[in-house]
Amino acid sequence: MKVTFPHMGNMHIAIKALMAGLKLEVVPPPSISKRTFELGIKNSPEFACMPLKLNLGNFIEALENGADTIVMAGGWGPCRFGYYAQVERDILEGLGYQFQMIVLEAPDSKAYDLIQQIKALGENVSFWEAVKAIKYGWSKLNALEVLERQFDYYLPRARDKDRVEMIYDGAVVNIDRAGSKTEADEAAGQAIKKMGMVDLKAGLPLKIGIVGEIYTMFEPAANYDIYRLLGRMDVQVSRSAYLTEWLNDHIMGGYVKKSNRKNLIACAKPYLNYEVGGHGLETVGNTVHFARRQHDGIIQIGPLTCMPEIVAQSIIPSISEKEGVPCMTLWFDELSGTAGLSTRLEAFVDMVHRKKVPADNHIKEA
């Protein structure tokens, strides 16, 4: 059995570790490239959102490389994502590929169910081995998260941004190669130490929160690396979600880690009192959360045609007015030119900056 899965940011590193613990052979899809986009777009319904198209591109490329089993997340609720595993299976079968598809559903009550699900995936794995495999994958996710947080801190402050990016990219590779939790933690720790030695600019950077649809937030190919674009403009970004949190809330049933969801739901009131599917409620909650945490601006990102985010978008202007924080929404689709994106980001950062800095200093900063 050769297992593959869709890409989502750095998630492949953890999944590789998990699958290794389950004694499975893994064929990760090649990194998302122009070809992935082309394959996905060609074979998907036109009105589907970007995540489906990229998933599909990933699967086709992985199947070409010899994978025969696809593991995909399922889900319920009004967002289309819950149905994507089925749609993707249908399209791939129509294209004539031979494969097996395993859909992981979030357990609705017991942690035991989840471990059973993962155990069933592995080949002759004991219950205890399944638990160990999950822990190993989880430790890599944790190391990556610690690294990401420091990266977001140092990139806007550093004078030599290329160097910070290089250290980060190197550390991600090292965490991927690490054979144990200790090695992964060490790789992250060393990189953070190196980042700490980079020359820093004086003064505090602007702080902008990123909220929105989960896939677009995690996958740099889907958001044109918005975190780095902003970091290079001397903006410190606050990510509203990390992989550990998302997996914890949606796949692990909230057992592994303390969840922030309750706080978000409380924040979302009175702007939005109900689940609207997908990540809509979280987006509204996070926007309020960031606004109250003294952020200078908030950017909502999502794939074009994403319904929950459209609902959130229509609520954000009233949050912006009441909480007094500038907000902007960006939709991502298959455009390859980044000129439009950087113009909007620049203009937004400029606006936030001019609002913050007292009138006398405007021109000096401009």
Added chain:
Amino acid sequence: MVDCYLGVDIGSVSTNLVLIDNGCHLIEKIYLRTQGNPVKAVIEGFASLVESVSKEGITIKGVGTTGSGRYLSSVLLGADVIKNEITAHAVAAAHLYPDVKTIIEIGGQDSKIIMLRNGIVNDFAMNTVCAAGTGSFLDQQASRLNINIQDFGERAALSKQAVRIAGRCGVFAESDMIHKQQMGYPMEDIIMGLCEALVRNYLNNVGKGKKIEGPVVFQGGVAANAGLRRAFEKVLGMPIKVPQHYDVMGAIGAGILAMEKIQRSRINTQFRGGTFILEGDFKTSSHECQGCPNICEVVCIKRDREVLAYWGDRCKKWESSLNEKTSIGLQVV
């Protein structure tokens, strides 16, 4: 010799160059079509600008660039300020009308709405994925109807009773127009109907949920269109101001920003000089970088044999390779 500042705005449709003096007064403006070749447009524009002011004798003290081609033009000219269009337009409008609260700017591919409070941008929006309702669409419709784009607005303004046209999408607007035209409605009424449809589209898509307060300034190439001006006034129910140099406001803003920067920080301009741009042979080329799976299309711009800039690479490998060279070069000198 008069000290002046050069502002350049390269958009998808037009390339504008302006010279302003110390008091932000316009000395000269050039408005020409980009026609898909921004390098040629900048060189031609600069040549005619120099020619038209050659008698007065001027020195360029600073350069500011804006528009989607702002990085390209900054490489060609050597810019002190490279600014996005939002800030540039806002600065120019706030200079002319200090109390302006809303700016409507419609260009070739972009349409924007900018809200200002006390002369500072407070909020803005740009059209995201649809270019219906921008200059390009008007251009296309004018040529389909065989009307000169310059007369388009005048014709619309003659209308007494506008026809209702669907404005949700450019394609449907066009088929709606053809349908109405085959039914025999007068041309003026159809054009005016189109103008009103575009205004509705703009307010729904760009101005989504934003409170539009007066004074409102309408600028960008499309502000020349009398029909659209009238449609905006009708739909918003308030008077619209159109600046005298509505078509080059972005360039004026870039010029003002360059002037402010030079005067505040008392530095010398980065301007590369007239001979650099007029006598060199500029070439652009692109290739796919195979360094990683992103496979970025890297653009390279050269003057004679010397590489001036790279861009388009997400990892900035190509862009920064040049920075190192120039900084090393500076150390040697």
